[in-house]
Amino acid sequence: MKTSLLYGIVADESSKTRVRCVFCGVYIPKANKCIEQHTNGTRHKENIELMSENGINCNNDVLYCKPCKRTLNEDESVTKHIDGDDHANWMTAMEDLVDGEFISLVPYLSGEKDEVFCEVCNCSVECTPLNIEEHVNDFNHRANVCEKLKPLNGIFAVENNDEVWCKICNLYLENTVKSILEHIDDDEQHMDWFAEIEDLIDGQDISIESYLSNEHESNAYCNKCHVEIGCNVLSIEEHISTEMHLS
Numbered sequence: 143m144k145t146s147l148l149y150g151i152v153a154d155e156s157s158k159t160r161v162r163c164v165f166c167g168v169y170i171p172k173a174n175k176c177i178e179q180h181t182n183g184t185r186h187k188e189n190i191e192l193m194s195e196n197g198i199n200c201n202n203d204v205l206y207c208k209p210c211k212r213t214l215n216e217d218e219s220v221t222k223h224i225d226g227d228d229h230a231n232w233m234t235a236m237e238d239l240v241d242g243e244f245i246s247l248v249p250y251l252s253g254e255k256d257e258v259f260c261e262v263c264n265c266s267v268e269c270t271p272l273n274i275e276e277h278v279n280d281f282n283h284r285a286n287v288c289e290k291l292k293p294l295n296g297i298f299a300v301e302n303n304d305e306v307w308c309k310i311c312n313l314y315l316e317n318t319v320k321s322i323l324e325h326i327d328d329d330e331q332h333m334d335w336f337a338e339i340e341d342l343i344d345g346q347d348i349s350i351e352s353y354l355s356n357e358h359e360s361n362a363y364c365n366k367c368h369v370e371i372g373c374n375v376l377s378i379e380e381h382i383s384t385e386m387h388l389s
């Protein structure tokens with residue numbers, strides 16, 4: 143966001159010797175040096191960042207919150223508004239709704255877009271809790287999420303179309319959106335494998351993507367050493383403690 147020196151700074155009707163910062167809700171002596179000091183300050187910059195993370199924009203020196211669909215009162219600073227129940231509840235509800243659904247709120251909140259985009263359905267959705275809730279529960283969306291998650295979870299089609307195979311757990315599942323998503327989200331063995339492996343490779347520059355997406359690949363790959371490693375806890379543990387990898 144481009145910020146001019148006077149972005150957010152407005153005249154104060156009741157006094158000729160001070161100005162007001164709309165974002166921070168504070169008064170500043172009307173002197174270039176003081177204004178500059180304020181607009182270069184940490185709090186002011188943080189508030190501008192908070193605005194773009196919270197769907198608040200500034201038009202003609204008035205703050206408007208897109209999620210709450212209203213203009214902020216004159217005595218309502220950015221932080222005061224964000225901490226208020228209405229706004230905080232909206233954010234919590236929405237973040238909860240889009241979690242794991244391949245929908246990002248960022249372009250909407252930063253003011254770049256008026257709608258949110260669903261990456262798996264390849265469509266825009268109006269950004270209200272009701273619409274998003276409806277969208278993420280729609281069968282087509284669930285099916286698209288399922289397709290997206292299969293290659294990230296080592297799940298493969300088998301000849302018999304009634305089942306799919308989980309490479310990680312080496313077991314067959316019913317080939318339905320519900321049973322596959324349940325396996326990915328709730329199966330303890332499946333989730334434990336990911337938790338353990340991801341913990342091990344965290345910060346190690348080891349990738350497991352091709353192991354997960356290729357049925358016949360049995361190795362993980364160390365991008366640092368340019369070697370293949372058996373994609374299991376023991377082999378990875380061993381590899382990350384070798385001299386080659388540590389150096």
Ligand SMILES: [Zn+2]
Pocket residue numbers: 150163164165166167180181185186189
């Ligand atoms: Zn300020």
Ligand SMILES: [Zn+2]
Pocket residue numbers: 207208209210211223228229
């Ligand atoms: Zn709001």
Ligand SMILES: [Zn+2]
Pocket residue numbers: 260261262263264277283286
């Ligand atoms: Zn969707």
Ligand SMILES: [Zn+2]
Pocket residue numbers: 308309310311312325329331332
């Ligand atoms: Zn599994």
Ligand SMILES: [Zn+2]
Pocket residue numbers: 364365366367368381382386387
């Ligand atoms: Zn290595």
